[in-house]
Amino acid sequence: MKAVKVRKEEAEKIRKWLEKNGYKDKDRRIRVEDGYVIIPVIETFNIPGSYDIIQDKNPVFKEKKDFRSIVENVAGYYPKYADFKIFGKVGVVKLPEEITQFSKRIADELMRTYRLKAVWLDRGRHGMLRKPEMELLAGQGSETEVKEHGYIYRFDVTKVMFSQGNKFEKMRIAGLVEDGEIVADMFAGIGYFTIPVAKHSRAKKIYAFEINPDSYTFLLENIKINKVNGIVPILGDSMHIVPEGFADRVIMGHINAEPFIPVAIRALRDEGWIHYHESTPEKILSRPVERIKKHAEKQGAEVKEINLRKVKNYSPRVLHVVVDARIKINRTEV
Numbered sequence: 001m002k003a004v005k006v007r008k009e010e011a012e013k014i015r016k017w018l019e020k021n022g023y024k025d026k027d028r029r030i031r032v033e034d035g036y037v038i039i040p041v042i043e044t045f046n047i048p049g050s051y052d053i054i055q056d057k058n059p060v061f062k063e064k065k066d067f068r069s070i071v072e073n074v075a076g077y078y079p080k081y082a083d084f085k086i087f088g089k090v091g092v093v094k095l096p097e098e099i100t101q102f103s104k105r106i107a108d109e110l111m112r113t114y115r116l117k118a119v120w121l122d123r124g125r126h127g128m129l130r131k132p133e134m135e136l137l138a139g140q141g142s143e144t145e146v147k148e149h150g151y152i153y154r155f156d157v158t159k160v161m162f163s164q165g166n167k168f169e170k171m172r173i174a175g176l177v178e179d180g181e182i183v184a185d186m187f188a189g190i191g192y193f194t195i196p197v198a199k200h201s202r203a204k205k206i207y208a209f210e211i212n213p214d215s216y217t218f219l220l221e222n223i224k225i226n227k228v229n230g231i232v233p234i235l236g237d238s239m240h241i242v243p244e245g246f247a248d249r250v251i252m253g254h255i256n257a258e259p260f261i262p263v264a265i266r267a268l269r270d271e272g273w274i275h276y277h278e279s280t281p282e283k284i285l286s287r288p289v290e291r292i293k294k295h296a297e298k299q300g301a302e303v304k305e306i307n308l309r310k311v312k313n314y315s316p317r318v319l320h321v322v323v324d325a326r327i328k329i330n331r332t333e334v
């Protein structure tokens with residue numbers, strides 16, 4: 001796909017000129033590469049100037065905008081709840097019942113526009129394992145790789161969930177881990193938090209507990225492909241296998257994990273942090289904080305500090321939040 005490679009000082013002037021004359025490719029994003037600005041242009045553009053005309057090998061598409069116009073073109077309108085995500089070369093689309101008759105045609109368009117190997121229809125997640133229910137709409141293949149801040153996640157979109165909205169949260173947690181800490185990740189999945197913590201902190205050990213064998217297999221693979229050390233992967237149910245008194249920090253990256261709070265508190269060795277996720281209606285936003293306080297009190301532990309932050313919108317008027325709680329354990333009373 002064609003683009004022009006421009007020096008930074010001239011980029012703004014050239015962008016305006018390309019746009020004004022209809023040469024800019026509106027479906028792709030402008031980006032900076034090796035100190036140059038890469039402006040996507042339409043295939044017929046061939047006018048020499050103070051730029052290089054290049055073949056863009058790493059085009060970045062404007063997902064949402066294109067998705068909207070594809071749905072509008074095929075179905076005749078854009079419904080209220082529709083969504084599209086790209087994971088590497090695999091697309092995952094959410095469409096409401098009212099337009100499922102168009103889903104294969106929409107998928108074919110998405111395949112062409114984003115050069116994907118497959119497009120899957122997401123029918124939701126089920127149970128504590130958050131297993132996705134997927135239907136193949138176009139192409140083939142469900143295994144993919146996603147690159148985030150310097151690490152890679154390999155997974156299968158039909159077997160495990162992947163949440164793009166938690167990208168910032170993963171780096172935030174990795175940034176909180178102090179040198180030499182023992183970290184417990186109670187719902188490790190494919191390594192959502194475990195991998196960034198291993199890559200970007202100096203934790204002594206990260207114990208990664210995961211119940212789903214499919215996720216666990218990808219966790220092992222992701223440890224290998226990211227070349228990270230210090231992770232102890234454990235297949236099993238956190239409720240029963242997380243030991244007592246061994247961790248400085250416990251990550252609870254599951255939005256329905258209230259029953260696991262006592263286990264997380266018991267896992268702390270002295271004074272440490274728990275990062276507790278929950279999906280909470282906006283109206284009762286303090287609920288997760290109250291839950292942590294209640295369980296700590298029951299166990300004779302002291303909450304020294306507690307903060308709540310929004311991770312992302314979960315559904316209408318429901319937020320995905322995380323509570324950071326610093327808790328001091330009183331072993332004699334536990």
Ligand SMILES: C[S@@+](CC[C@H](N)C(=O)[O-])C[C@H]1O[C@@H](n2cnc3c(N)ncnc32)[C@H](O)[C@@H]1O
Nearest residue numbers: 128129163166187189192210211212237238253
């Ligand atoms: C919702 S996913 C994690 C999503 C993640 N926070 C993200 O950033 O995308 C939660 C993981 O917890 C695992 N899980 C659920 N119940 C568990 C349990 N009792 N013990 C260990 N792992 C469990 C699921 O299999 C899943 O891989």
